[in-house]
Amino acid sequence: MTDPEDEPLADWAARRERDRAEQRQKLGKRRVVPLSEGARASHIAPDAPRLLLEWNGTGWTTCGVAANADAAREFLGHVPEPEAGHDAPPSWPGLGPGRGRHRKP
Template identity: 45%
Template sequence: MEDHDPTDGEPLEEWAARREARRPPTGERKAIPLDSGAPHGAHVNPDAPRGVVEWDGQQWTPAGIAADYTAAAQEISPDDTARRAEAVDLPRFSALPPAPEPWRPTQVFRRP
């Protein structure tokens, strides 16, 4: 996480606004695996029990336990999943670069 450096010339208010924009909204919930290992995606061992945690504005606090990922996703709420998916910035199709020209050999090649 970035720390504010008073020598970089950025006012503290701007830094605080950037930091607040990156933080999840209060009340947001997420499912975390309860198995002994590093945190991983939902597709890894979806039948494992999950803990549901909620952001209280300062930290993630325990909010419940679910039997598996499907139950945890229902606990979090389907509206939250749709909202989080809409928050992802996708590239506009017009912003993609043009396709390159196909490669053409500069010399005619003949087999011996």
């Protein structure tokens, strides 16, 4: 990168606009805000309704209301994992089948 004093203003402005556009993409286009009083964490009040907001390029606009935290996660694009049956063994990361010295019998 060149010295900021040597960089032309037009180049700096273009680079700044690119960086700001990338940052906006990272922040996301959708937001969920709980409508209940108190803490905003989803695990505190999972059955409380949520306000669904979407970024239109200049500000947040209301899209609707989700009935609970699960419906809000679907709006954000988070797909819930299927629940494993009671017969399925827990999945431990990095451990394959078999018995080793480091595993309990």
